[in-house]
Amino acid sequence: MNFGPFVFIGVFCTMVISWWTFVFGPQVQIGGMQPGATVPAGDVYPVYRTGAQKRGAEVYRANNCAACHTQQVRPNNLGPDIARGWGMRQVASDTRGRYSVGEDYLYDYPVMLGTQRVGPDLANVGTRMDEKVVLYHLYDPRNKDLPGGIPASVMPPYPFLFKTQKIGRGPSPDALPVKVEAGYEVVPTDDGQALAAYVASLRQTAYIFEVPPPPSGKPMGMRSTNSAPTNTPAK
Amino acid sequence: MNATSTHPSGTRTEVGAGAESSCRLPLLVLYKSALIWLLLATVFGLIASLKFHAPHLLAGVPYLTYGRVVAVQTDCALYGFALQAGIAFVLWLFVRMGRTPVASPIMMTIAASFYNFAVTIGVLGVLCGDSTGFQGFEFPAYAAWMLWISFVFMGVIAVLTYSNRDEQATYPAQWFGFTALFWFAWICATALMLLLARPVRGVVQSSVNWWYLHNLHSIVLGFIGLAAIFYFIPKLIGRALFSRQLALFAFWTLALFGSWGQIPNGAPLPAWIPAMSTFGIVMTIIPVIAVVLNLWHTIRGSHERLDSSWPLKFTYVGLMFWFIGSVHLIVGAVPAVSSMTDFTWFTVAQKNLWVYGFFTLTMFGAMYYIVPRVFGIDWPNPKLIAAHFWLTFGGVLLSYIALLVGGIAEGYLLGDTQNSFVAVLRTTLAAVRVSTLGDLMLVVGQIVGLLNLTLLVSRVARRELKLS
Numbered sequence: 001m002n003f004g005p006f007v008f009i010g011v012f013c014t015m016v017i018s019w020w021t022f023v024f025g026p027q028v029q030i031g032g033m034q035p036g037a038t039v040p041a042g043d044v045y046p047v048y049r050t051g052a053q054k055r056g057a058e059v060y061r062a063n064n065c066a067a068c069h070t071q072q073v074r075p076n077n078l079g080p081d082i083a084r085g086w087g088m089r090q091v092a093s094d095t096r097g098r099y100s101v102g103e104d105y106l107y108d109y110p111v112m113l114g115t116q117r118v119g120p121d122l123a124n125v126g127t128r129m130d131e132k133v134v135l136y137h138l139y140d141p142r143n144k145d146l147p148g149g150i151p152a153s154v155m156p157p158y159p160f161l162f163k164t165q166k167i168g169r170g171p172s173p174d175a176l177p178v179k180v181e182a183g184y185e186v187v188p189t190d191d192g193q194a195l196a197a198y199v200a201s202l203r204q205t206a207y208i209f210e211v212p213p214p215p216s217g218k219p220m221g222m223r224s225t226n227s228a229p230t231n232t233p234a235k
Numbered sequence: 236m237n238a239t240s241t242h243p244s245g246t247r248t249e250v251g252a253g254a255e256s257s258c259r260l261p262l263l264v265l266y267k268s269a270l271i272w273l274l275l276a277t278v279f280g281l282i283a284s285l286k287f288h289a290p291h292l293l294a295g296v297p298y299l300t301y302g303r304v305v306a307v308q309t310d311c312a313l314y315g316f317a318l319q320a321g322i323a324f325v326l327w328l329f330v331r332m333g334r335t336p337v338a339s340p341i342m343m344t345i346a347a348s349f350y351n352f353a354v355t356i357g358v359l360g361v362l363c364g365d366s367t368g369f370q371g372f373e374f375p376a377y378a379a380w381m382l383w384i385s386f387v388f389m390g391v392i393a394v395l396t397y398s399n400r401d402e403q404a405t406y407p408a409q410w411f412g413f414t415a416l417f418w419f420a421w422i423c424a425t426a427l428m429l430l431l432a433r434p435v436r437g438v439v440q441s442s443v444n445w446w447y448l449h450n451l452h453s454i455v456l457g458f459i460g461l462a463a464i465f466y467f468i469p470k471l472i473g474r475a476l477f478s479r480q481l482a483l484f485a486f487w488t489l490a491l492f493g494s495w496g497q498i499p500n501g502a503p504l505p506a507w508i509p510a511m512s513t514f515g516i517v518m519t520i521i522p523v524i525a526v527v528l529n530l531w532h533t534i535r536g537s538h539e540r541l542d543s544s545w546p547l548k549f550t551y552v553g554l555m556f557w558f559i560g561s562v563h564l565i566v567g568a569v570p571a572v573s574s575m576t577d578f579t580w581f582t583v584a585q586k587n588l589w590v591y592g593f594f595t596l597t598m599f600g601a602m603y604y605i606v607p608r609v610f611g612i613d614w615p616n617p618k619l620i621a622a623h624f625w626l627t628f629g630g631v632l633l634s635y636i637a638l639l640v641g642g643i644a645e646g647y648l649l650g651d652t653q654n655s656f657v658a659v660l661r662t663t664l665a666a667v668r669v670s671t672l673g674d675l676m677l678v679v680g681q682i683v684g685l686l687n688l689t690l691l692v693s694r695v696a697r698r699e700l701k702l703s
Contacts, residue, residue: 004397007410007413007414008413010490011413011414011417011418011490012417014487014490014491015417015421017494018446018450018491018494018495018496019425019446021495021496021508021511022442022443022445022446022495022512023425023442023446026438026439026505027435027439029505030437030438030439030504030505031436031439032436033436061366061367061368062303062364062365062366063297063300063302063303063364064301064305064366064368064373066302066370067301067305067306068301068302070578072499072502072503073501074499074500074574074577075501077570078500078501078573078574078577079501079574079575080649080650080652084649084652084656100503101503102437102438102504102505103437104503105437105441105503107437108437109434109440110367110368110369110440111437111438111440111441113438113441113502113503114578115370115499115577115578116578116579116580116582116583117578117579118660120656141290142290150657152657152658152661153657156286156290156292156294156301157291158294158300159294160295160296160297
């Protein structure tokens with residue numbers, strides 16, 4: 001007997017069940033997600049990234065930084081992320097919490113959550129490093145003379161994000177505090193600058209409906225998202 | 236009846252085996268390019284691995300940052316090698332079991348050439364920084380569409396070959412092969428539409444990406460590999476499959492549960508999505524047991540025959556790796572374990588075992604059986620087959636054990652916040668360095684494999700010249 005058509009229909013049905021569950025279902029539930037409001041301030045969350053930050057995200061994508069760095073903080077019961085200081089939201093009333101939520105990635109394309117941590121999680125790296133420190137880290141991650149340098153790190157340097165140029169009338173304000181040939185300085189390229197702007201903008205600190213502030217009202221001592229000058233809504 | 240000869244390597248050769256000779260040209264292109272892509276994948280893997288020994292290595296070359304090299308490694312292995320070797324095997328399977336020639340060998344060859352062109356463009360695109368940023372789906376849109384179209388062309392020709400069959404009854408191996416082709420066309424179309432053409436919003440992208448990647452591994456590669464296992468093990472051992480019903484049961488339960496995406500348990504998605512994903516993966520324990528029982532009963536009492544031929548050895552070891560890889564996936568999906576092992580080398584170990592262990596070995600088993608039959612010529616040097624087997628098997632096993640132990644240690648140590656992240660990472664570097672040795676063995680193994688195929692092809696060319 002020729003079972004061909006039956007096999008085909010059966011396979012098609014199993015395929016549809018899987019597709020329905022992991023593609024269509026999520027799309028129906030959160031595909032149309034709209035920006036929320038921070039609690040209690042009521043500001044819009046999330047906000048668009050600035051032009052430089054968006055360009056930085058492209059550099060992040062092109063070099064596949066997500067191969068080593070995740071951008072997702074797991075709830076307490078599913079990993080030690082919060083205990084390691086990667087999560088910045090404290091939800092005292094709910095031991096599980098949800099520390100990275102869909103809203104955090106609403107305007108990202110592509111969303112680069114990552115699946116391996118050769119380096120630390122970057123979901124809140126903006127609360128730990130500013131643009132300058134990110135640049136030092138990209139230039140020479142193991143240089144302990146630079147702020148943020150970690151001698152034991154396995155992160156490679158990214159020399160192509162920097163250029164050595166002759167010092168003009170005065171040193172460039174962007175110049176890195178590293179010694180090169182006399183009369184020359186190291187400055188980030190546009191790509192380097194943009195990447196640093198993007199990385200320093202990564203922070204998931206706002207309290208929203210899904211992750212409300214702790215009852216005491218006192219956040220974990222971190223800056224609130226909307227106070228950052230680089231993160232104001234696009235008007 | 237065709238004249239037959241038994242080569243010392245144990246591969247039976249039937250000279251000029253009728254319909255099968257219609258596969259010559261397509262299989263030549265598919266196998267030759269698949270092996271070249273696999274060699275490239277292992278070379279990129281070795282470069283990535285070496286960067287852990289010397290982070291400065293090639294750091295000044297933007298095309299070869301660790302991230303890009305790792306992405307290209309995955310893409311060369313999945314699209315360059317796995318799908319091509321897979322479609323070559325499935326095509327031959329349809330020809331062989333249906334006793335019918337390939338529907339259009341010329342069109343198949345042209346489609347295969349286009350496919351390789353697409354993979355080349357995709358790999359160059361990723362190296363130049365044009366990656367999409369979606370894991371395992373890095374090829375830029377211009378290459379990905381081309382890849383999909385040429386794959387569908389090849390798939391259609393394979394399906395036409397299947398429907399032209401003389402032998403109406405179908406067997407589990409054909410079901411697995413047929414489903415894999417159909418499945419890839421669908422999941423790739425979904426990913427193209429929802430990630431590249433009209434991207435969905437926010438984290439739905441991640442859900443689609445994970446679903447795609449999991450289906451590519453578990454269903455597409457998994458089913459093609461199982462097709463080879465279900466075909467070759469009973470055939471080469473000389474016994475009928477223990478139970479056709481059990482095979483079909485495994486087929487349907489795997490298609491149902493094996494396709495439920497491998498979403499990390501802590502992912503920032505509504506909780507039911509990772510929960511369903513975990514449930515599906517854990518449920519695959521049923522088909523895994525069914526497959527193992529079925530083949531165990533098939534092999535039982537004939538274990539000494541496993542040593543009788545290289546194709547059988549490759550396939551049998553592939554089956555063992557399939558079992559280990561499946562159990563690894565199931566254990567790693569349980570929240571109690573995943574809270575420790577997610578994002579560590581543990582998950583990388585599973586993916587490497589699946590692609591380079593299970594899939595690669597079963598496909599080599601198939602290749603070592605098919606190619607001499609189709610071309611009517613024996614493998615020039617059986618010692619090269621042995622070297623290929625031991626280097627690939629040893630390399631995969633070494634790399635797997637190192638990364639498995641390293642991953643568990645990493646997860647365990649990270650759980651204690653007294654240990655700094657960098658300190659934990661340095662501890663696990665020992666494991667990564669051992670795995671580099673495995674990667675090196677893999678590279679050498681693939682050079683040997685490619686050399687063997689090249690020698691065979693040049694013999695065929697010489698024979699054809701003599702005949703003409």
